[in-house]
Amino acid sequence: MLKLAKPSAEYKNSFIEAVKEFEVRGEDFYLHEKKPSDDFNEVLQKIRRYEKGINLPADRVPQTELWLVDGKKFIGWVKIRHKLNENLLLQGGHIGYIIRSSERKKGYGTKILELTLPVAKKLGIDNILITCNDNNLGSAKIIEKNGGVLEDKVINDEKELKRRYWIKNK
């Protein structure tokens, strides 16, 4: 059954497989100091620390990370930032997600955001900011299908054009 789950050792093997898929494609999306295959527990501890806001770097805010899973299979992750800072307001927003490479274009991206909205509601986020690169058509569709309204497009420090969408979280 497809659901958002708390990251746990239950999904370890599948999660490590997924990280390898990212690496093969040169996608460095799961940024941790150590490779998850070297120290999976470190990954879990870091996720928990971020959720509680313990020892965060100055530019980081507390965030909840959840994994989209089907049975024991890891499909993707979503991170919900509990509040915005100056940088997240420009790019990053409240919610970021990734679907493992082998499972893209099957509707999971749309589903992960749909399942995340009530979780964000429980965290008290009534107006959700989500940003994506202007040329990330997949992500733009996901946001629009979940009620996102485009506010504007801005250029970040890396000279990338970013779309900024808001979702009214009912």
Ligand SMILES: CC(C)(COP(=O)(O)OP(=O)(O)OC[C@H]1O[C@@H](n2cnc3c(N)ncnc32)[C@H](O)[C@@H]1OP(=O)(O)O)[C@@H](O)C(=O)NCCC(=O)NCCS
């Ligand atoms: C962007 C991403 C999450 C899309 O996930 P996904 O599971 O493929 O999304 P879906 O299957 O729900 O697709 C949603 C829509 O976008 C379209 N789409 C997906 N990937 C696309 C692409 N690369 N180019 C164009 N359209 C795309 C789908 O066809 C679908 O269109 P439809 O609604 O007309 O049928 C995934 O490609 C990914 O993880 N990318 C890397 C990380 C990333 O960019 N995250 C978002 C940061 S803002």
